[in-house]
Amino acid sequence: MEYPGNAPHKVDVLTHKRLLGIELKDSKTSISYSPQDPDTGRKLIGAQRASVLGLGSRQFVARVVSSDAHLLGNVGRNSSGQSRFTRYKMQTPSYLGLKFALLDPEVRVRIEDEIPFAIPHVWACTWKAVSSQVQRFG
Helix, strand or coil, X not given: CCECCECHHHHHHHCCCCCCEEECXXXXXXXXXXXXXXXXXXXXXXXXXXXXXXXXXXXXXEEECCCCCCCHHHCCCCCCCCXXXXXXXXXXXXXXXXXXXXXXXXXXXXXHHHCCXXXXXXXXXXXXXXXXXXXXXX
């Protein structure tokens, strides 16, 4: 099947079982190959990917931002010149841990620019234990 603006080889790559993520040039891009992607062709390719690979309704290709420095002075910086990339939630930092993170990107992969600077904290918590005694921490 062909999609307007997308070459057949691109569809082959995007529906391949070994593709676990796509690198974005800019974290603000809307490219996702998911139902939220504004481009109809990419939405359809994402749907084909899910069908071909037998993915669930919320399993999409991971979106990552990293450093692709072409000059020594740009090492450790993204395309915007900031040192903000992608965070991966792994039990152990390893290739296998990275693979598992990329297989579950909705939970385990976050582009730092999409993480809010202010994170709410829980200062205290109260709950009633099975023994009917109230315990308070904080």
